[in-house]
Amino acid sequence: MYPKEIEKYLLKVQKPGRYVGGELGEVIKDKQDVDVRFAFCFPDTYEIGMSHLGIKILYSLFNEKPYIWCERVFAPWIDMEEQMRAHDIPLYALESGDPLTDFDFIGFTLQYELSYTNILNMLSLGGIPVLSKDRHDLNHIVVAGGPCACNPEPITDFIDIFFLGDGEEVDLEVIELYRDYKRAGKSKEEFLRAAAQISGVYVPALYDVTYHDDGTIAAITPMDGAPATIEKRAIMDMDSCYYPDNFVLPNIEIVHDRAVMEIFRGCIRGCRFCQAGFLYRPVREKSVDCIDRECHALCRNTGYDEVSLSSLSSSDYSQVVPMLKRLNAWAKPEKVSLSLPSLRVDGFTDDILDEIKSVRKSGLTFAPEAGSQRLRDAINKNVFEDELINTCRVAFEGGYTTVKLYFMIGLPTETMDDVAAIAELGRKVVDTYYSVENRPKGKSPRVTVSASSFVPKPFTPFQWEPQDTMPMLREKQQHIRQSITTKKITYNYHDSDTSFLEAVFARGDRKLNKAMLLAHQRGMRFDSWGDCFSLQNWLDVFEACGIDPAFYANRRRSFDEILPWDHLDYGVSKEFLKRECERAYASQTSPNCREACMNCGAKKYGGGVCFEKR
């Protein structure tokens, strides 16, 4: 229930449906009946946050507990923020309409670095002091999880607790500890010290970081009995892992407005640029039985006629065709269409095509990532040109005319020839279309080539690599444009300015907290939105703080440097990442987890693909 006083202002803003809640499936409890109120905050707009699977899982999981009431909070768009600030309306949760100050926990999900300023802005809109040290009591505990928690150092001044890895268990353990400590009248400090003893919990205030004169880290020292390294949590049995059988159903259109069924966590591939491929190791699958049961219930309960079978690489699900056949046994008669996002070029078979094209036919998207075979080997993409061409032929013969190809520029070891090969590969796909005898009659192909700028990330073999400077990236973007000779290819490239800022924060250290605070004080937010982002504003902030952003983005680290995230353990060892980095320099591929074990370290979790029969 939204606060009554906002009603007057709602018609002055775009998409007022973002701010009123009242959706089917929202959980309403009596606040007198619960011990812990948790505000689940997504630091972006409603349409983006409501599309995120993690919030759906944790929202339902928390609310299954009678003593917790979890509500949703999204970042108001700038027009709504203006109204809220002008009329002293604090940021509120959609279910109760209560301001953030009424909550025990204020939890953020860290999906991308450019959302960090929104976290600070949401706290301040909610009337919560942004700095952890200014929040003294055992309430308003600000917690955060999600992929960017793997290097949360740039925002350690603001967040009390980070959750590393899968949240389904650790979040509840911390909430329960809070309930006990609250009842016992303990202090915030006592609670944080006790929480730090729970596996997967990182309390940044309990670690002291010192630096060398050159700005690199000298030591990361735990205090008050906190563990020297914090290990991520991993759910090993996916079939018994909680999965919601219903979603909050948005009243306004959201980005991904469909049912989502998670089919496995992790990825066997080990593409060297891909952070998710390392953070979520090892691969843990759900069984076909479990997927069939959960997915059918989800479609029945939500009324969605489209379900996305979600994972990092759908065609790597070991039972992909049996699963699709099993699902289609009810999905077809019930007019529910199945979609497989994240299909690999080499996983696109006739069998899969038969099962997914039955209901809906959209364009196909593949991510060769690099134009030349040499560079694809260096990044361990393990996709061959003839596989891509064959796959496109299968798709064209099946009636598709639109193919999107995603590439990255600025990858380690890349040359201008590798960059030109992107355009060349696009041309070969166009040629393939015309070589297909039974191609769709009278239609011309649409091939979209998209180039984004590579951002080196923690816990990947490229974590030591410099990012290309912005002038270099722009030159490469133009080089692709000049290399494209056919009008059948549409060429897009992503703005390199935002990639630069992303690179700064992805591998940043605690010194960046100062810049984050100043950026917030200067009113910066929604950095991932072109309407709001200004690189110049950020460069001004860095200058005012005496920070050189190139130190973080464009500097090559040595293998023996202490990295800001070295006290966090995601299961993959630094030794393994070094070996993979050296193999990249030699343009040498590595086998995937099902072919051979490369001893990354994730076997220590005792399950998943590491123990499958090869």
Add this chain to the structure above:
Amino acid sequence: MKNVRVFFSKTGAGKYISHLDTNRVMLRAIGKSRLDIWHTEGFHQHAYITFALPLSLGFASDCESMDFRLLDDDVDLDEIPAKLNACLPLSIRVYRCAEAKHKAADIDSAAYDVRIEPMNASDISVKELYDKLNGFLDLSEIIVEKKTKKGKKQVDLKGYILDCSTDFSETVLLKLRLPAGATLNINPSLLIGAFEEYCGIELYADVTRIGIYTKEGESFE
């Protein structure tokens, strides 16, 4: 196959569900309710529903309707409201289901309750606002600019006000009936905008559509 019409209200948070989003919410509710309705037969088959008269974003209504074709002739129409309500947000409530009596093209006018108050309470008292409204409605003409597909044109709203009355308590109440339908549709926002200009202060209007009528003056059913 039976053509049926469900009648529903849209209030509270439902006011902020746009016409297109209402369509989406209804499609999902029908899917969830498992009502067997006719689907289009093209390449992208989808459940076929139509709405008689779109409602502006921000308006509440007591008299919305949606048509679809039931494939099973034996379904008890009286059970349909409960089935759909279980699958809809609380701000949309279906209260009746019947075979369609009129065609959408029969719609001729719609009645609205408009509750008007100043955006800033200190600007004007309710009584003063009420007096201003009556003065405004007594004007010999109310010229506004109406956007049409062919561009902007000047219209005199005065001639289009089919019925109106005023009252006040905590807010000023304007009861209005205006032309509605596919050929000529006058949105009450036009009149409210003109009144706001006449007052020279920012107003807030809470609009509820309370009735839809045919040329013969019958309630649209």
